[in-house]
Amino acid sequence: MPDTSDPQPKESEPHEQDVQPADITYEEFHSLADAYLEELLQRVEKMQEGNEGIDVEYSAGVMTIELADKGSYVINKQPPNKQIWLSSPISGPKRFDWVVVGESMNQKEGSGSGEWVYLRDGSRLSDLLRKEVGVEFGLGEEAWESEQRPTVTE
Template sequence: MKSLSRAGQVALRRAVRTPLRSQTSANGVIARAPVAVVRTSGTSHAARSFHSSMTFKGIMPESENPAPPQSEDSEKPTVPTDITTSEFHERADEYLEELLGELEAKQEESPDYDVEYSAGVMHVKILSRGHEYVLNKQPPNKQIWWSSPVSGPKRFDWVVLGEGLHQKEGGGAGDWIYLRDGTSLTDLVRQELGVALGKDDSAPI
């Protein structure tokens, strides 16, 4: 690189002594621009720093390898056990009649319970809470429908729990299950009506 002339060297030394160069705009506002010193082959050169308004957005770590969606619990039933209409009536009637017996026993112990059951429809009132529940058979869907002021409406299918590839067909215990979240009707009856029912340990006929 060629050496600077004497006049250039003088100007360079002045620039180094004055790191900020001031300029006065038309409206009288003083603006200062930073001056950087660049050394090349033992010679210092003043260079004004530049700022780019363009920014570059890189790939965020979470977008490189997005986490796979979490799969639902494989143990949760997702389909009802295949039963005939006559099997449905047998299972549903047996369940509702057992529930009726337990609720009538509760009714005898406490006037807080009011129970009515007719033509596959059961009304249960818990007077002290002001709660009324309805359970009814739905033969076209092979379901028992549940209406609760606490847990809301749900539709339960007959499912043989534990029936899988490594078990013989028909193995496991049967229960009425809400397939959207795996809720057991037997568990809801115990929690909200205060009645404990045994789960059917026999497979569909």
């Protein structure tokens, strides 16, 4: 309808989900971060077998991954902030918070899944490590349905 006094409403645009860190205790943080870092260590050590271009060290919550062709990655726990920090020779420094997706009013409590997410752009630590280091682990794409994928609103 051309210019009318009663225009039809526009179809609503999808709203982006605001990414918020999960409200976890320090005990939960340590449990989640330690499990993540232990899994990462095992996966990188497996990559090390037969590949002299990879070196990994892990002590006191700090992991250093040396890649001959890329440089050093430092991944560490930051308990006061309940974050995992990453220093990458490619993407620079990032701080990841634990974010739970899939736990809404319409879903059973405890049914959501979590991941370490960089709140500024919604990127996941597992995805970044997969892309830059080549380590496969964490939630796969199928676990994060497009409507559940956290996005950042400006």
